[in-house]
Amino acid sequence: MTGAVLAALTTALVVLAGALWQRNRDLARLRAAEALARAVEAREMGTVRRLDAVTGELRRLARERVPAAAMALTHPHAPVPPPPSAGEIGPEAVAALNEALDAVLAALGEERERVDAAARASMRGATAKVQSLLYQIQSLLHELQHENDDLRLLELDFRNELALRRIQATAVLCEAWPGLARTDSPLAEVVRGAQSRVPGYQRIKVTNHLREQRLGVVARAAEPLAIALAELLANATAYSHPETEVPLTLQHGGGRGVFLVIDDAGIGMEEDALTRARRLLVGPEGLLLTELGNPPQAGFAVVGRLARQYGFTCHVEPSPYGGVRAMLRVPAEMLTVVEDEHDLSVLAPEPVQSRPTPTGREGHGVPVPGTGEPTPRRPVDVPEPDPDTARLPTRRRRAPRHQDAAAPADARTPARTPEEADARWSALQQGTVSGRNAVGGLPAPRAAGGRDHEGDEGT
Amino acid sequence: MSRAPRRRLVPAYLVTGGRQLTSRADLDRLSVLTLADAKLTETPEATAGIGPEHHRLCALLAPGSLSLVECAAHLGLPVSATVVVAADLIESGHLHARGPVPRAQEIDRSLVERLLVGLRTLR
Numbered sequence: 001m002t003g004a005v006l007a008a009l010t011t012a013l014v015v016l017a018g019a020l021w022q023r024n025r026d027l028a029r030l031r032a033a034e035a036l037a038r039a040v041e042a043r044e045m046g047t048v049r050r051l052d053a054v055t056g057e058l059r060r061l062a063r064e065r066v067p068a069a070a071m072a073l074t075h076p077h078a079p080v081p082p083p084p085s086a087g088e089i090g091p092e093a094v095a096a097l098n099e100a101l102d103a104v105l106a107a108l109g110e111e112r113e114r115v116d117a118a119a120r121a122s123m124r125g126a127t128a129k130v131q132s133l134l135y136q137i138q139s140l141l142h143e144l145q146h147e148n149d150d151l152r153l154l155e156l157d158f159r160n161e162l163a164l165r166r167i168q169a170t171a172v173l174c175e176a177w178p179g180l181a182r183t184d185s186p187l188a189e190v191v192r193g194a195q196s197r198v199p200g201y202q203r204i205k206v207t208n209h210l211r212e213q214r215l216g217v218v219a220r221a222a223e224p225l226a227i228a229l230a231e232l233l234a235n236a237t238a239y240s241h242p243e244t245e246v247p248l249t250l251q252h253g254g255g256r257g258v259f260l261v262i263d264d265a266g267i268g269m270e271e272d273a274l275t276r277a278r279r280l281l282v283g284p285e286g287l288l289l290t291e292l293g294n295p296p297q298a299g300f301a302v303v304g305r306l307a308r309q310y311g312f313t314c315h316v317e318p319s320p321y322g323g324v325r326a327m328l329r330v331p332a333e334m335l336t337v338v339e340d341e342h343d344l345s346v347l348a349p350e351p352v353q354s355r356p357t358p359t360g361r362e363g364h365g366v367p368v369p370g371t372g373e374p375t376p377r378r379p380v381d382v383p384e385p386d387p388d389t390a391r392l393p394t395r396r397r398r399a400p401r402h403q404d405a406a407a408p409a410d411a412r413t414p415a416r417t418p419e420e421a422d423a424r425w426s427a428l429q430q431g432t433v434s435g436r437n438a439v440g441g442l443p444a445p446r447a448a449g450g451r452d453h454e455g456d457e458g459t
Numbered sequence: 460m461s462r463a464p465r466r467r468l469v470p471a472y473l474v475t476g477g478r479q480l481t482s483r484a485d486l487d488r489l490s491v492l493t494l495a496d497a498k499l500t501e502t503p504e505a506t507a508g509i510g511p512e513h514h515r516l517c518a519l520l521a522p523g524s525l526s527l528v529e530c531a532a533h534l535g536l537p538v539s540a541t542v543v544v545a546a547d548l549i550e551s552g553h554l555h556a557r558g559p560v561p562r563a564q565e566i567d568r569s570l571v572e573r574l575l576v577g578l579r580t581l582r
Contacts, residue, residue, distance in 0.1 A: 135466070145471060145537035149488070151480050154472035154539060161470060185468055193468035202477035226468070345469040346515045346534045 053088045060084075061097055066104055073108065074290060116288040120174040127171035131179045134164045158196075165197040165230055169302045173289065178223045178306075185222040186338045187215050187258065187330070188348035191250060194229035200237040203244065208349040209251040210258065216338035217330065224306045225330065228314070231299040232262050232326045240266030240323055247321075250349075257331040266323035269316070276300075277316050283308030310334070471540040474512055486542050488528040489559030494520040495552055509551070512536070512544050517553060526559070 064081050071078040086094050141157045171179055188208055195201045217225055236246045244265040253259045269277065280287070283304035292301055303314050312330050319325035338344075494517060512534065519525065519533050531541040548554040 138466075142467065145539060149537075149539045149542065151475075151539050151543075154475055154537075157470055158472045180466065182466070182468070189468045192473065193470075196470045196473050200477065201473065222468075343535065345467075346512045346536065347469045347471075347473050348511065350511045350514070 050089055050093075054093050057084045057089055057093070057097055061101060065101055069101060069105055070108055073105070073112065112288065112290070113286070116290060119289055123170060124174040124176045127167050127174065128176060128179065131164065131167045131171060134160060134167060135180070138164070161197050162199060165227075165234070168227055169231060169298055172227060172302050172305055173292075173296075173298050175305075178227055180223045182219055182222040184216045184219050184336050184338050184342075186213075186342070186344055186348060187217055187250065187335070188213065188350075189345050190217050190222055190226050191229065191248065191260065192345065192347055192349065194226045194233060195248070197226075197230040198233045198237055200242065201233075203237055203242070204233055204246045204248055206349040207247065207249045208351045209249060210351050211252070212337065213344065213348075213351055214338045214340075214342075215258070216336050218334055218336050221310045221312070221330075221334045224310045225312065225328075225334075228303045228306045228312070229260060229328060231302050232314070232328065235299050236262050236264035236266070236324070236326065240264040253329060255332060257329055257335060260328040260330065262326045262328075263319045263321040264323035265319075265321040268318060268323045274316060274318075280304045281307065281314045281316065471536050474510075474536065474540045474543050480543060483542060483546055485558075486527060486545060486556055487559065488526070488538055490527045490545075491524050491557045491559065492516075492520055492527060492530060492545055493524040493555045493557065495555050509547065513548055513553075516541075516544050516548060520554070524557075527556075 060081070068078065068080050072080050084094050084097060137160050138157070141153060141160060145153045145157065168179060171177075187210065191206055191208075195204050195206065198204065216222075233246065233248065240246065246262065246264050249259075249261045251259050251261065277300045280300040281304040283306075287301060287305070289296065292298055300316075306312075307314050312328060312334060314329070315327045317325050317327075515534060516530060519530060525533075527541060527545060528538055530545070531538045534541060534544075536544070545554060545556065549556055
């Protein structure tokens with residue numbers, strides 16, 4: 001009996017245990033299924049969120065990043081929004097978005113260059129026509145000036161020259177050639193020619209420190225140099241007060257050619273403007289018209305392009321006069337000596353003859369190809385005999401006679417009236433007396449150079 | 460191409476120095492310019508404020524007087540520009556200008572004939 005009961009109990013227990021186990025298993029399955037469902041749900045939520053983020057980024061690309069990047073092409077200082085973070089939308093999406101932006105920018109850049117090239121080409125055509133017309137006007141004016149004594153013709157010539165400078169600068173900017181071929185031209189004339197193309201040219205004071213008056217610029221570089229110099233002079237006169245002078249100095253740079261130094265006492269340039277100017281003066285490749293601002297500031301770009309093309313260099317820095325100093329270096333290979341048939345213009349600035357240069361130093365001048373000995377032809381008004389001039393034909397025939405005239409003039413100089421001698425000696429005497437009085441009366445000399453004296457005493 | 464004259468590099472209007480000029484009635488093409496004092500051109504302080512073209516004109520006139528149009532030809536400048544240079548120098552006292560030599564009057568032909576007759580009778 002008990003055995004049967006035990007058996008039945010055992011069976012019941014086993015059945016119960018089996019049922020329990022099955023329930024547990026189902027429960028575990030259920031939990032697993034629930035977890036899976038939650039995980040799937042979570043992942044879906046994540047996907048939806050990412051999709052939203054990507055959509056947001058796409059919208060931001062269209063509304064902010066593309067316009068900002070396009071703006072940054074023309075304005076380097078414009079702020080660029082940051083790229084999307086990889087954490088939210090995943091690295092692939094970031095890469096794809098950036099790729100899209102790059103493609104847009106590349107297309108934009110190409111289009112920009114194409115439009116700019118088209119603009120340059122059309123400008124080139126127009127400037128070439130206008131330039132040749134202006135040259136024709138110039139020739140006519142030149143003829144008229146010799147037939148007619150009206151002063152307004154000179155004025156008209158000046159206006160024509162101003163127009164010509166503008167047109168030429170624009171043409172150079174549009175990659176045209178300078179539009180005029182010259183022969184080897186004396187540097188002094190090139191400088192004077194550049195001066196004549198600038199409004200306010202009377203403020204430019206040229207000082208010629210070259211020892212060789214007939215030092216010239218080789219034919220191919222003469223007109224480009226004049227254009228570049230005119231642009232620099234125009235900058236100097238335009239950005240300084242109309243009452244101030246603009247000194248332009250021609251000086252030897254040892255064996256390194258000739259330096260043309262232009263100073264102005266104007267408003268000067270900020271550091272970033274100087275940086276921009278220096279970048280333009282190197283003559284960068286692929287400079288677009290649209291990069292020059294509105295209205296375009298073409299001066300430095302023109303100088304830079306010509307400098308790169310023809311091999312001279314230009315540098316700008318703050319000037320001791322207060323404004324900007326522009327230095328143009330004409331290398332020795334661009335220099336030559338102009339042959340004697342070329343009559344120098346009477347307007348060409350004469351070399352400053354402050355002191356006789358020792359003959360040994362002549363050799364240190366610019367090594368010019370094709371000149372055996374540098375024998376500087378003296379300007380006509382130097383009253384020393386020049387055997388070269390005597391042999392030259394035509395116009396200079398008056399020069400030798402001038403020596404004869406100079407000799408009696410020298411003889412006449414010592415003759416001095418007693419009144420003159422009296423005036424000079426009494427002036428000298430008064431000067432020494434007043435000097436002694438000043439020294440005796442005042443404890444310390446406080447005249448010129450006082451600052452230096454004080455400094456010496458203080459230390 | 461080589462036949463064509465060289466295009467000028469230095470224009471003549473530079474002598475005006477940007478001033479508003481009025482044409483001078485007293486200087487015409489045939490006015491004779493004379494250097495006032497040869498010494499003036501040789502002292503540097505007397506010629507400090509003037510340009511190379513003034514120097515050249517003074518040097519040109521040092522041997523003797525010339526008419527304005529001749530000066531213009533020698534300087535290679537138009538007459539109008541030379542007038543400006545000369546006017547500057549006249550103002551600063553370096554030059555004197557004299558009116559042109561008056562044109563010779565037509566000589567009475569009968570007078571000459573009578574003179575000839577007279578001379579012949581002298582023989």
